Amino acid sequence: MTHILKPKFRHPNLPKNGVGLTRRDYEGVVSTLCAGCGHDSVTAAIIEACFEMELPAHRVAKMSGIGCSSKTTNYFLNRSHGFNSVHGRMPSVTTGANLANRGLVYLGVSGDGDTASIGLGQFAHAVRRRLNMLYICENNGTYGLTKGQFSATNDRASKNRKGLDSPFDSIDLCNVAIELGAGFVARAFSGDKAQLVPLIIAGLKYRGFALIDVISPCVTFNNHTSSTKSYDYVRDHNHMVGRLDLVPEAREITAESAPGVTQNVTMHDGSQMALSAVSEDYDPTDPETAMPELARFKRQGRVATGLLYLDERQEDLHDLIGTAPGPLNEVPAEELCPGSDALEAINAAHR
Known part of the structure; x- marks a missing residue:
């Protein structure tokens, strides 16, 4: 595979964030996807x-499988850790990496085939184990x-x-994730950067x-x-159940807000997440409300976007x-090798 590197020179006055990095520092190589691909918009939102x-780039581990979507990890965070696994196996590789080093931020990018077909079993177990990661599925309904x-x-x-029909009903990944215990479930449109970021x-x-x-x-x-899954269809049938505005402790990040009820949710790092819902009946913290609503939107041919479900308990696999x-590489030798007495006690517990 040929990679087209971006030029290293840049304008000296590019704006920098609090750790001294510009947006260019979060980029990767030049995309080889089709011009206009929604995946490139997702890449821009991640950057x-x-x-x-x-985020310091070296604190991020970007993970992927196989497919057009899994190529996109090459187009952002060029200075991060990364692993491109085989088809559908990204969740298990991420599980191993996360257990070995819990100090990294894990970002997995996958596709609808990589997630809902060959990787469905792996996806399901990553969800039920509460693996601490952000799993982005770039969903286009087709094998590109x-x-x-x-x-x-x-x-x-x-x-x-x-013009050929699909003979089977679709798998709704958001409903599956809520059912299996995911704590944060959202749907977005690649063309809506104000919502996605x-x-x-x-x-x-x-x-x-x-x-x-x-x-x-x-x-x-x-x-x-x-x-x-086309641009026109999603624009015409998008039903935004919530517009999110996240306010970190350091400074405010603004986003367009929709009219309706606002709920303030405290994240585990102390930052506030303000959720503006367009319907007073929709409760994103109640799975018994969220799942029937998503099914109703689907029957009506509408695409529900926004934060669909949030479990404020925030527990992970660890x-x-x-x-x-x-991280395991920081565990001292005396703890890694506690001696024969400790091994004998473990063996005795299984006799």
Whole structure:
């Protein structure tokens, strides 16, 4: 694979964040995706979110699998740790990395095929284990690398570009994630940066499993008038259940707000998340409200976007199984090798 590097020279007066980095410092190589691909908009939102969060790039581990979506990790955070796994196996690789070093920020980027087809089992177990990561699924309802077959998230009412029907019902990743215990579940549209950037920031700050299902149209294979994942369809059928505004302790990040009820939620780092809901009946903290509402939107052919569900308990895999308080490479030798008496006690407990 040929990578096109971006020039290293840049304007000396580019704005810098609190750690002295410019937006260019959060970029990667030049994208080789189709011009107009929604995935590139997601990349731009990730770069903006990390810049605003003032994340040191070396503290981020970006993980991916196989597919057009999984290529995008090459286009941002060029100075971060990264691992491109095999098809559908990104969650298990991320689990191992997270257990070994809990001090990193884990950002996984996957696609609808990588997540809802070959990787569905891995996705499900990462959710139920409350793996501390932000999982972004760039969802276009099609297999772009293999020329446009339906994916498992393609709606039954959505035809392919040749006019053929999908014979199966779609898998709704947000409903699946809520059912399995994800603590932060959101859906966004790649073309709405004002909505997507605050969601990414909030998802990265959440301790536990956070999912953002991003409708990201494939301009080559699934952007025709009969597709429910096209730019025009999502713009015409988008029902925003909430507009998010995240206020960190350091400074405010603004976003457009929708009219309605506002709920202030405190994140585990002390920052405030203000959620403005367009419907007083929708409670994003109640799964028994969220799941039927999402099903109703789907039946009506509408695309629900925004923060769909939030569990304020914020527990992760380390909390559940009681792991070491720091990265394993910082555990001293005497703790790693406690001696034969400790080993004998462990063996005796299993006899």
